[in-house]
Amino acid sequence: MTATSTRRAPAASVARPRRYKARRRWSSALLSVLAVVIFLASVFPVYWMVNTSFQPNNEIRGSVLHFWPDNFTLRNYETVLFDPGRTPFLPALGNSLIVTILTVAIALVFAFLASLAVTRFRFRSRKGFILAILIVQMIPAEAMIVSTYRVLDDWSLLNTIAGLTFVYVATVLPFTIWTLRGFVNGVPADLEEAGMIDGLSRTGAFWRITFPLLAPGLVATGVFGFIQAWNEFLLALVVNSRPEMMTLPVWLRTFQTLTGTTNWAAIMAGSTLMAIPVIIFFLIVQGRMTSGLVAGAVKG
Structure with missing residues (x-):
């Protein structure tokens, strides 16, 4: 070389x-x-x-795009909050909060128990139950509006918080069970057995070892249930049609008049106020999700 x-x-x-x-x-x-x-x-x-x-309604309807509110105004928010000629905002906000919180809480409890049953136990109809969850999840809720309306009417649950919560739980539950099943299946049962060897009872091993590892899954499924219940429109329009029982998505519809005109500025103000609880919810669960991810899997 x-x-x-x-x-x-x-x-x-x-x-x-x-x-x-x-x-x-x-x-x-x-x-x-x-x-x-x-x-x-x-x-x-x-x-x-x-x-x-924050723009006047006439500027929104104009042909010029305003990327910044040149004529800043709070008139739209005053219309949303204090206009006596339409359904008030606060009752609709209260209805949405109550229905959404109840839906998330009830769905998580039942989905958590169901996911534990199909993951930790072996029984004869286990595969059939999982298959039924998938089949139910494929059926759109809109296809069952007539039957849902008739059932709630027979039970005297139309225009009630309980009736709408019942419908939302039935809608959210299949996907919630399927999602939580994956999280529970990802936590090995050997961790509980190791805790029981260290002196914990089966219940204590579950709550002190397994449950902290499932917290991210509960938060993730809770976020899904919250968004779906908070933004749902069609079922709420059919089940709760009275003005005093409206949820926020149905309440936004009141800004469209019978003549076809729409107050888009007020709708945007109402949508902005409607997004605030969702932002607050995400800020709360973000910290819980992080703490659940780093929770230990050993006793102590």
Whole structure:
């Protein structure tokens, strides 16, 4: 081997890492740009809703786009909160909160027990139960509106919080059971047996070892149930049609008049207020989810 070839070999070996690092920098930059684009595409509708809520209604209907409220006004929020000519906002907010909280709590309890049963125990109809969950989940709730309405009417549950909660729980429960089943199945039963060897009872081993590991699953399924119950419109429109029993999605419909005109500025103000409880809920459960993920699986 000549001296020239020995000098070229180290130069080529040094050039390869440099090209590799350059490609990594370019790929990282492209991924960063893509992440920013996706973030802006996700945030822009929310920004446009809030921006529109502070503009007069005549500017919204105009042909000029206003990316910032030039004529800032709180008139839309006054219409939403204090207009005596329409259904009040606060009763609708209370109805939505009560129905959503009850739906999430009841669905989580039943789904948690059902997921434990199909995961930790072996019984004859276990596979049939899991298959039934999948089949029920495939059926859209809108296909059962007539039968649901007749059942609630026979039970005198129309235009009641209990009736709408009953319908929402039945709608949310199949997916909640299926999701929690995956979380429970991911926690090995050996952890409970190890806790029982250390002196814990079966119940104590479950609550002190297994349950903290299932907290992220409970939070994730609770978030799904909260969003679905909070934003649901069609079933609430059919089941609770009286003005005093409206939920917020149905209440937003009152800003559309019989003549077909729509007060879009007030709708955006109402939608902004409607999003605040969801943001608060996510801020609360975010910390709970993080603490559940780092919870230990050993006694002590």
